Amino acid sequence: MFKFVKILILFFLVLVLALTYGWMYYSGPLLEKGRVFITRMVAESLQKPVEMDSLEFIPPFSVNLKGLVIFKSVESDKKFMEFGKAVITPDIIAILKGRRLKVTVEIENAVIENTKINTFITVESNPADSYKNIFSPILIDSVTILTGEIISDNYPRIEKIIGFLDIKNLDIVKGKFSFRCKHKNYLTSFNKIENQAYNVQFRSERIDIDLEGDISKKDGDLIFENFKGYIQPFKIFFSGGIEKFFSEEEKKYKLNGTIETRLAYLLESETEWEYKHLLKKNSVDGVFKAVFKIESKDLDFDGIDASGNITLEDLTITNKQVLESLETDFIKKGKNLSLPNLHAKMFGGEMFSNIKIRLLPNNFPDVSSLKISTRDINIKKFIKTFNINAPIFSGIVNMNLNLNKIKNSVSFNYENPVTGVSKSVYSLCEWLIKYEGAMDIDALKFKIGNIKFNELTAKLFLSKGIISIPDIADNFYGGKLKGDFIVDIKDTILPFILNFNINDSNFGKLFSDIKNEKLDVDGKINGKLLLKGSLVKSSSIKGAGSINVDDADLGPMPLLTPLLGRIYSALENVFAPSHAVRMNALSADFDIKNERVITENLTILGNDIVIVGNGYIGFNSELDIYFETQFVEPQEGAETNLIKNTIAQFGQYISKARLKGTLQEPKWHFEYDFKNLITNQIKNLFGGLSQS
Known part of the structure; x- marks a missing residue:
């Protein structure tokens, strides 16, 4: 001026x-x-x-x-x-x-x-x-x-x-400068006060400035003292000056102070930048404060060299708390920004991070390297906060992430985007393919629904647009769970392969947790599963697997109780009252396609009878399975002759049933062929005696 x-x-x-x-x-x-x-x-x-x-x-x-x-x-x-x-x-x-x-x-x-x-x-x-x-x-x-x-x-x-x-x-040493506003008009005044001391004031409604402080000049330097007020959306305090103010070559800015704002105010400002609309749409808010020190030859944002400390309190998204607090030092040199010791309290746990960023005008920051460690993050709080459609997940997660930007990154394939997939998902994938790195994950008390994982561990790798998790492991219900997973994030359909095996896990405890009630079901479960398809297109998922349960007592399984009850009723005239009919093994091979799990050889084996089934369970929980019950050829025992005679007279076939409805509301349809045969035989016997 x-x-x-x-x-x-x-x-x-x-x-x-x-x-x-x-x-x-x-x-x-x-x-x-x-x-x-x-x-x-x-x-x-x-x-x-x-x-x-x-x-x-x-x-x-x-x-x-x-x-x-x-x-x-x-x-x-x-x-x-x-x-x-x-x-x-x-x-x-x-x-x-x-x-x-x-x-x-x-x-x-x-x-x-x-x-x-x-x-x-x-x-x-x-x-x-x-x-x-x-x-x-x-x-x-x-x-x-x-x-x-x-x-x-x-x-x-x-x-x-x-x-x-x-x-x-x-050429006076200090002055007063008032910058007032009426409507769109600016009023400026520079009035002499005692001892040539001048206080500077800025006022404006048009760009919302309300700032006051002292200006002095000494040996060619311009000095600012105790400036405070608002440059909306920021509350600001600073002191410092401009060395060699009249020399374009030697001029240097030295400022230190603080700025504060609420993120909601920042999102209401006129300045446009990428993702502003998304943040505003999700009602992002929080209290931001930065303590800064600037020593720079240029006040253009790209040229500013600065350092200081940043805090963020009570960060909320859609009125739900995401961060209790965040604090970090910062160092900015030109377009490069580093956050060397970021610490945040979030989702019941803590996050520690070291981030190096290259700032781009009107664009999302370009992260050159990223290190994150988390401790005791509550998954349930995380899912609830972001309204993720996965309420069945819970537990505590610890992880260590290390990402570095690669020079020759692969490109993201935008052809054939899947309808209904959020743009933010593809934006994240496009960002991730520029990096390579690894992440260690430890999940404590992790649950999917009521299914518990004891000590779930995994190591994730990212390279050339491929995320791979080659070693997923857990001590699963007294046995072992091992798996691996890979997904290509360069492609809009996000193709993946998932493979895992379960060995010697306690089926009784697993099934009791699934039903969320104490059941007297025993056994050891072994199984395997291979899936291929698209993470964002469930209709594309195909796969195969098998399941085996041995040394079990499957009678108390609620889903089978109606079927077994009717079978026992039909056999009341065949077995002695003291004879226990046990179902002690289950096996099935299955295919996955068209959003259904399909089996042709479901087998539930007991000591006297066997139940075979075929049908499907849909991804939407729909059920349609046919069952047929038969006698098992008996071993030597007290009732051997009776069962043999029954099979000889009526055959191995006992009855048929069909299970429909959903997993939540199953509906049984029964045929009582065997019981009807016995009844008809008795009627025929007594009918012949009466005629004679």
């Missing part, structure tokens, strides 16, 4: 030329001398190269500084400021009668880097003791910005700047 005013004051020297020109009337040589004189004076004052094409007279008393350009330095051809139009009009009466300077300055299309300025300004001075001192800067009394416009790519558009600037001496 001070430099700009000085430039304007130097422009006022052309008034001498204008007056002289009024006497000599359109003297070309005089205008040329004026152009050279003004160019030299501006260059000497600013210590910068200056060029001007010509000085144009505009009747009756105005001159136009045509083609005025101020360059950054002698060594550089980069322009510091360029004027499309700069017209100066003096008040001749004030100069001749009052020996004081009074001029108006009209500026159009003045450009400072990427900022354009259009404005209309008046400048007045106190009376001079002689005509030769009229143009002395020390006499400048006020600068009034009558109207104006500032257009910039970096800042909101500011229009109709109105105000005044009262100054007794442009």
Whole structure:
């Protein structure tokens, strides 16, 4: 601001030329001398190269500084400021009668880097003791910005700047500067106070500024002290200064302070950036605070070097708490940002992280390396917070993640995106394929529904767009669970392969947990499963597997109770009351396709009978299974002859049944062929006796 005013004051020297020109009337040589004189004076004052094409007279008393350009330095051809139009009009009466300077300055299309300025300004001075001192800067009394416009790519558009600037001496040590606002208008004032001490105040409703502090100048340095207030959406406090303020080559910013805001306020700001709409849609909020220290030659965001500390309290998404707190130091050098010791409390546990980021304008940060460790993260709280459709998962997870960006990353295949898949899923995949790394996972008290995992461990690898988990392991219900998983995240369908085996696990405890009730079911379970397909397209999933349960007592299984009850009822005349019919083994091979688990050889084997079945269970829990019950060829025993005679007379077939409905509401349909055969035989026997 001070430099700009000085430039304007130097422009006022052309008034001498204008007056002289009024006497000599359109003297070309005089205008040329004026152009050279003004160019030299501006260059000497600013210590910068200056060029001007010509000085144009505009009747009756105005001159136009045509083609005025101020360059950054002698060594550089980069322009510091360029004027499309700069017209100066003096008040001749004030100069001749009052020996004081009074001029108006009209500026159009003045450009400072990427900022354009259009404005209309008046400048007045106190009376001079002689005509030769009229143009002395020390006499400048006020600068009034009558109207104006500032257009910039970096800042909101500011229009109709109105105000005044009262100054007794442009070189004073401290000053007061008020920046008030009425509607879209700005009011600026610079008032002298005692001991040449100046307090700076900024006010604006248009860009929501309310800032106050002290400014001083010492040995060419501009010093800021105790600045505090708001630059919405931020509450800010800072001190510091600008070393070598008037030297473009040596100028250096040194600032330290704090900024605070609520994330909700930040999302309401006019600045647009990627994912802002998504965060706003999900009502992201929290209390953000940063303590910063800046030492930089440039205040352009990409060029700022800074360090400090960041805290974030009570981060919420859709009114649900995601973070209790987060704290980290930060170091920014140019576009590179590192968070070396991030610590967060979240989901009942803690997270420790070391992140290196490359900041991109108006885009999501480019993470160059990422290290994360978690401790005691509650999965249930995590799922509930993000409304993930997986309420059956719970437990405590610890993990260690290490990711590094690769130079020659693979590309994401956007062909044939799956309908209904969130864009954020594909955005995450596109981000992940740029990295390689590994993650160790330990899950304690992990549960899927009521199924418990004792000490689930896994090691995840990411490379060239492939996520692989080659060794999933758990001490599963006294046995062993082993598996592996691989998914290609380069493809929109996310093709995967899953394979796992269960060996010698306690079937009774497993089934009791599945039903969430204590059942007297025993046995050892072994099984295997292989799945292939798309993670986002369940209809594509295909696979095969098998299950075997041995040394069991399957009678108390609730799903089989109706079937076994009817079978026992049908056999009440075959076995002695003391004879126990046990179902002690189960086996089945199955295929998975068309969103169904299909079996053709389900076998439930007992000591006297066998139940065979075929049918399917759908991914939607739909059931449709046919059962047929038969006698088992008896071994030698007390009831051998009776069973043999029964088989000889009626055959091995006992009955049929069909199970439909859903897993939640199964419905049985029975045929009582064997019982009906016995009843009919008795009727025929007694019917023949009565006829004889």
